[in-house]
Amino acid sequence: MIKDVRSYIHTVGNRLSKAFSMEAFGTEQQLEFWELSAEHLSRKRSPSFSDIVNWMDLLYRAPVHFVYRLQDGKLVLDRRHVLTKNILRDAGNELEPHKQTPQQKEYLKDFEYQLQNLEKKMSMDEVFKEQGITSHSIGQCEHIPLFKKDGEQWGIYCAGPYTKSPDQITPKLSIVGRLLANWLITLDEEESNPQREYEQKIENVVSDLGSGQLNTEGIAQIILRYVVHGRKVASGCIVEFTPNGHKLLVSVGMKEKLAGYFTAGADKALYENKGGELKVTEFGQEFLKQWGKQVDVEYFTGEHHSGFLMVEKTEGSGKLDIENLLKEVGLSFANLFDYRHKNENFSDQLMDGYYKMLRAIEKSREKTRFHTPRMVAFVQRFGMFFGLEDDEMEIITKTAKLHDIGYVGAISIEPGKTIGGELSHPIIGANMVEHLSIDKDVLEGIRTHHEWVNGNGSPSGLNSETIPWTGKIIGLFEFVVDFVESNAGDDSKTNDEWLELLSRNLMERADIEFDMVLIPTAIQLLQALGWQECVRLGVEE
Structure with missing residues (x-):
């Protein structure tokens, strides 16, 4: 494993070799930090972002890790990961939420406020171009500049809030930044979407949930268009009786003013559901008489909902078997309304x-x-x-x-x-x-x-x-x-x-x-x- 680390050192220059000397670190945690880097370097595939976060967690124990990419002079939020176990820690142990000191409650409040208001974009600052570690006003996070091999600024890796790198690591942050840059740039090239891995997990779960929704209005529109256009009638509409009154589902070829009568109050409704039967209202009788059009109306009722289909016939449509067609369509809508109710x-x-x-x-x-x-x-x-x-x-x-x-x-x-x-x-x-x-x-x-x-x-x-x-x-x-x-x-x-x-x-x-x-x-x-x-x-x- 140490050979893998030293192999990487030779690629960035012998002047950095002493920085990786294992004897320079006095804790097992820091040894693990560099051992994990060697493991990642020896892999054939790039570490995932969660792997990188876990690696950086050994250093910072920070609740939020995120990466800003430099795009068109702006730093744009590219990846982010929250380690909830790090929100509150006491001597390295998690605390129960209800056993917080006032200071810890204040820390948690500040953290959640900053997380809630984390911006997707922020202006590029000269300080981000410096080698080593920098800080920014967002949550007082530590920021490690990330550079491409040619020295061009690529982005920044942020960990926070309120973190401070161990003194032993501070002189070696340029190497940490090189490791991060190498991994993240490679990972970014491999993924067309930075969130693809996690979104794939989401898709794997929700794709098996099935599809139980039917668009009643959409189905009504297709059927009504078939009736109107296929049977050469002038216009038509489908109306549902609801507890709140009439609901015009769809209309085809019908003028807006006329269609409005089907959603009007009871005093101006053309038809009504009376005792399980469709009846023309007094207003409807007078209106239809003045309108002077020949109409066919089919009442349909299901277990829970009912309604009617009305078409305005023409001379050509009168020769066709509209009545039987409307009965079949009405039955279909009765079944559809029952299904919708159950769904x-x-x-x-x-x-x-x-x-x-x-x-x-x-x-x-x-x-x-x-x-x-x-x-x-x-x-x-x-x-x-x-x-x-x-x-x-x-x-x-x-x-x-x-x-x-x-x-x-x-x-x-x-x-x-x-x-x-x-x-x-x-x-x-x-x-x-x-x-x-x-x-x-x-x-x-x-x-x-x-x-x-x-x-x-x-x-x-x-x-x-x-x-x-x-x-x-x-x-x-x-x-x-x-x-x-x-x-x-x-x-x-x-x-x-x-x-x-x-x-x-x-x-x-x-x-x-x-x-x-x-x-x-x-x-x-x-x-x-x-x-x-x-x-x-x-x-x-």
Whole structure:
């Protein structure tokens, strides 16, 4: 093994040979550090990023390791890894979350705040071009410059927060940097996507979840187009009877004003479901008489839902057997609605199971004990202040409830993941539910709730134009709830001072992390609630 190390030394110059002398290190830990480097150097394949992190962990015992690549004059976040066991350590041993000293709680609060606000991009600084170790304001991390063989700056390796390299290692950081650069550059060349290995693990898990979702509207559109175009009728529509009234699923060739009658209130509805039969309303009789068109209507009913299919016939279509076709189509829709109802019930039950698993994870830590119920409570109140419609309130509430379920999948992929420690949970969570019966806005809100409007968020670096409204609202209140959880019970400030600080933090992040349109209403909500009510929200689930 030592031969492999010395072989590498000769490739970078004999002047570095003394730096690798095993006698220079006085601890078994440092011996292991260099032995592992020899093992990696002797491999035919490059070490994975998790291998590199474990190697660097011997030096720093840091909770976060990440790499910034230099691209177009900017340092862009390329890889990251969280070692949750290093968040709190006492003489090298992990501590129970509820047995923390005040100093440790403050350390943890700072760490989670920095992790929550880790930027995807930052400006290149002259200090990063220096050989040796540097520091940056992000979490007071140590940064090791990474250079290509020709001396060109490639990026930086960061470990933190609040780390300091051992004195024995400091003179040898240039060699550590060379090793890291060699491994990371090779690894980057081998992988088209820096997250490919981990995302492949995700894909291997979620690809076996199956697909149970049918797009009822999409199927209705295809069938109705066939009826209208294939049977030469002028127009048509499919309407569902729901507890909230009529719902126009789809229409083809029908003018907007006419289609609007199928979603109108009961006083202007054309048809109604009366005693399990389709009846023309008095308004409908008068309207159809004035309209003067020949129509065929087929009522269909399933176990739980019913509706009707209506077509406006033409002279050419009158000669075709429209009635039999509509009966067959109606039967298909009755079966489809029954399937959809059962699928929705199954999806709700499964997502409720995911939620209970998430709550078990959250309750294992004091800080996150009320995290998701608090999120739900905040967004519901925000929705009322902001004036969201009933269906929008339902969507944002479900998004808040499910936004962090990716942690359930993360633990199934790699044990040891914790709330705040798993940075790919938005993708995992979205993949877990995308095949279920769930609104698209809920799905995309789960996927994008850690994106920033300036494009510096994660996991995809989306900007304001491509982040859905659900992701923007959940992302904002993720920050609010994290702030409340970090400072609940802290008497170092008055209630008004905590509210002022939170409001100021939101304003500072407007049009950077959060959509400015949401900020005034969010601050108005916080002021109406007061600090103590913010702390109490969600406690009684």
